[in-house]
Amino acid sequence: MNIVVLAKQVPDPEAFVEIRGDGTGLEIEPKFATNLFDEFALEEALRIREKHGGKVKVVTLGGGKATEVLRTGIAMGADEALLLDDPAFFDGDGYATALALSRAIKKDPFDIVLCGKQATDDDRGEIGPMVAQFLNLPHVGGITKLEIADGKATAESPVEGNKAVVEVPLPAVFTTAKGLNEARVPLITGVMKAMKMQIPKATPSELGLSQEELGKAGSKVRIERYLPPKKRAGVRLITGDAAEAAAEAVRILVDETRVI
Amino acid sequence: MERLLIFVETKGDRPRKVSMELLSEGQKLRTQGYAVEALVMGKASEALKQEVLPCVDRLVSLTDAVLQSYTAEGYALALANHVRSINPKLILAGATQIGRDFLPRVAVMLGAGIASDATEIRWKEDPVKIIRPVHGGRALSQVSFLNYPAIITTRPNSFPLEAQAGTPGEYVEKDAAMSVEDVKAKVVKVEEVTKGKVDVTEADVIVTGGRGMKGPENFVMLEELAALLGGVVGATRSVVDAKWRDQQDQVGKSGKTVSPKLYIAVGLSGAIHHIMGMDTSKVIVAINKDEKANIFNYADYGIVGDLFEVVPAMTQDIKKRLGK
Ligand SMILES: Cc1cc2nc3c(=O)[nH]c(=O)nc-3n(C[C@H](O)[C@H](O)[C@H](O)COP(=O)(O)OP(=O)(O)OC[C@H]3O[C@@H](n4cnc5c(N)ncnc54)[C@H](O)[C@@H]3O)c2cc1C
Numbered sequence: 001m002n003i004v005v006l007a008k009q010v011p012d013p014e015a016f017v018e019i020r021g022d023g024t025g026l027e028i029e030p031k032f033a034t035n036l037f038d039e040f041a042l043e044e045a046l047r048i049r050e051k052h053g054g055k056v057k058v059v060t061l062g063g064g065k066a067t068e069v070l071r072t073g074i075a076m077g078a079d080e081a082l083l084l085d086d087p088a089f090f091d092g093d094g095y096a097t098a099l100a101l102s103r104a105i106k107k108d109p110f111d112i113v114l115c116g117k118q119a120t121d122d123d124r125g126e127i128g129p130m131v132a133q134f135l136n137l138p139h140v141g142g143i144t145k146l147e148i149a150d151g152k153a154t155a156e157s158p159v160e161g162n163k164a165v166v167e168v169p170l171p172a173v174f175t176t177a178k179g180l181n182e183a184r185v186p187l188i189t190g191v192m193k194a195m196k197m198q199i200p201k202a203t204p205s206e207l208g209l210s211q212e213e214l215g216k217a218g219s220k221v222r223i224e225r226y227l228p229p230k231k232r233a234g235v236r237l238i239t240g241d242a243a244e245a246a247a248e249a250v251r252i253l254v255d256e257t258r259v260i
Numbered sequence: 261m262e263r264l265l266i267f268v269e270t271k272g273d274r275p276r277k278v279s280m281e282l283l284s285e286g287q288k289l290r291t292q293g294y295a296v297e298a299l300v301m302g303k304a305s306e307a308l309k310q311e312v313l314p315c316v317d318r319l320v321s322l323t324d325a326v327l328q329s330y331t332a333e334g335y336a337l338a339l340a341n342h343v344r345s346i347n348p349k350l351i352l353a354g355a356t357q358i359g360r361d362f363l364p365r366v367a368v369m370l371g372a373g374i375a376s377d378a379t380e381i382r383w384k385e386d387p388v389k390i391i392r393p394v395h396g397g398r399a400l401s402q403v404s405f406l407n408y409p410a411i412i413t414t415r416p417n418s419f420p421l422e423a424q425a426g427t428p429g430e431y432v433e434k435d436a437a438m439s440v441e442d443v444k445a446k447v448v449k450v451e452e453v454t455k456g457k458v459d460v461t462e463a464d465v466i467v468t469g470g471r472g473m474k475g476p477e478n479f480v481m482l483e484e485l486a487a488l489l490g491g492v493v494g495a496t497r498s499v500v501d502a503k504w505r506d507q508q509d510q511v512g513k514s515g516k517t518v519s520p521k522l523y524i525a526v527g528l529s530g531a532i533h534h535i536m537g538m539d540t541s542k543v544i545v546a547i548n549k550d551e552k553a554n555i556f557n558y559a560d561y562g563i564v565g566d567l568f569e570v571v572p573a574m575t576q577d578i579k580k581r582l583g584k
């Protein structure tokens with residue numbers, strides 16, 4: 001089984017996010033973590049390899065700290081990594097990013113692509129299904145269970161309160177949700193290996209892509225500006241003993257906010 | 261005339277609430293020079309027609325054996341083919357698990373832009389601007405499309421439900437003419453886990469319990485309060501990880517994002533991961549015995565007290581008010 005994992009380094013959920021004065025961009029405190037859902041993808045890839053043999057390759061697109069996610073993947077036990085760090089790749093919408101990633105996946109033969117359900121920075125949740133479409137493969141979204149046998153995969157995914165069991169021939173793409181597994185903590189030997197590893201890169205031309213198809217230039221959606229979220233007025237504490245406070249809360253909900 | 265296409269997702273034989281939100285939006289836009297069409301997979305029931313037709317100029321039902329159960333490949337191909345035949349400017353769908361699962365594929369098929377999980381659409385601006393939360397709601401991103409058609413999925417409970425009586429549009433059934441080879445995925449079975457229950461993403465009222473609930477048995481208290489208010493019970497991650505509640509009810513970064521009219525947070529601390537999933541709720545009430553709990557920084561109303569006293573008292577009071 002050759003398994004490709006798409007993984008992304010994202011700001012830590014606790015990092016400060018501020019909107020630049022003119023609204024053109026975000027200032028984000030430089031604290032990073034592996035995208036939560038991508039940890040599940042990495043873990044699942046390693047479990048599949050442990051059971052069926054093969055190789056796990058981690059791929060990421062991004063500059064600077066982005067490489068860290070590849071080192072995390074190697075430290076957890078992945079065999080190979082690939083970095084797309086040409087600036088032409090950057091700042092793309094889901095479409096341009098998925099195009100580049102799908103070409104990177106295709107560089108070598110593969111059986112399974114695993115990626116997160118959503119990256120918690122841009123919150124788009126588009127890449128998995130888009131990559132599948134670019135590769136003309138089936139996908140199952142938000143999986144919580146995956147079994148591989150006889151060139152086929154059986155995946156469980158919750159769909160609006162129901163649980164669907166879906167069978168797909170390989171190769172196929174899966175996006176991972178919470179509940180799939182618990183990601184392992186890398187061993188120190190893995191961390192050492194990851195630190196020393198030379199990370200291979202691919203350029204746009206190596207992927208057969210022109211600058212116009214990539215990043216901002218290749219995007220179909222333009223980010224015009226950032227706006228602050230609606231602020232709440234601050235909490236109104238309701239005092240009194242439990243019975244009094246409860247009665248007052250109910251009165252407010254019924255008479256003032258009229259939500260009941 | 262510019263055309264809009266609304267994908268109608270169904271639950272049982274009725275449109276989902278988020279689809280009705282979009283249809284309400286469509287009904288308004290019909291009076292502002294848009295031609296509004298809707299699309300449903302499979303034959304439309306009478307109940308569905310009654311709700312949808314007053315909002316649109318035309319409702320098309322795509323019939324095909326391949327579309328009998330949901331697969332991303334099948335739905336995407338059927339929708340993309342239909343789009344090619346009617347050339348809408350924008351395609352709208354709810355940002356539900358299904359909507360978010362297959363519309364990115366449609367975007368690739370059509371070479372179209374997509375804005376996922378939008379909470380606002382500014383129709384009057386040119387080009388149309390879409391607002392969508394990023395970084396777990398800590399900022400909003402205003403986006404527009406560079407070409408059309410383009411796709412928008414909208415977060416449930418973000419657009420008002422206000423469809424009115426209107427001249428019904430026409431209903432057409434169309435054969436999607438798909439072949440079995442179009443879909444490689446095979447749905448083996450669909451288990452109904454929560455029969456007929458409203459999903460947290462679509463509920464108007466959510467009463468969420470955290471670790472302060474002490475154990476799974478105490479959630480009956482929240483079930484009772486939620487039922488009185490026509491709502492459902494949500495859970496924090498700690499509660500789901502402890503197996504007190506189902507994963508499907510988890511609110512937050514690694515669970516679901518919800519925007520109910522009323523969110524009652526009971527015995528939960530308000531960790532940032534949790535806040536990310538509920539910060540767009542309209543009114544937030546927090547009940548926590550610790551006055552320093554972070555949830556109070558995000559609530560409209562707060563009660564510092566023991567939930568085991570406050571919640572039953574609220575339930576009694578609401579019963580009295582509702583005359584039950
Ligand atoms: C990557 C990542 C993703 C995560 N995703 C999510 C997510 O999606 N959703 C989520 O919820 N969490 C998520 N978490 C976990 C999150 O950080 C918190 O650990 C979790 O939300 C805490 O749950 P809690 O509020 O139920 O428990 P606690 O933090 O233990 O809070 C319990 C609260 O109950 C109060 N309390 C106790 N007894 C009473 C009483 N008798 N009366 C009144 N109040 C009482 C206490 O004062 C306390 O504030 C995530 C964490 C990580 C690292």
Ligand SMILES: Nc1ncnc2c1ncn2[C@@H]1O[C@H](COP(=O)(O)O)[C@@H](O)[C@H]1O
Nearest residue numbers: 006007060061115116118119125126127
């Ligand atoms: N720049 C990237 N590099 C590698 N993988 C990515 C990148 N962006 C998104 N992904 C993958 O696609 C998933 C969904 O991302 P998104 O569609 O951006 O929310 C993530 O969980 C990752 O697995």
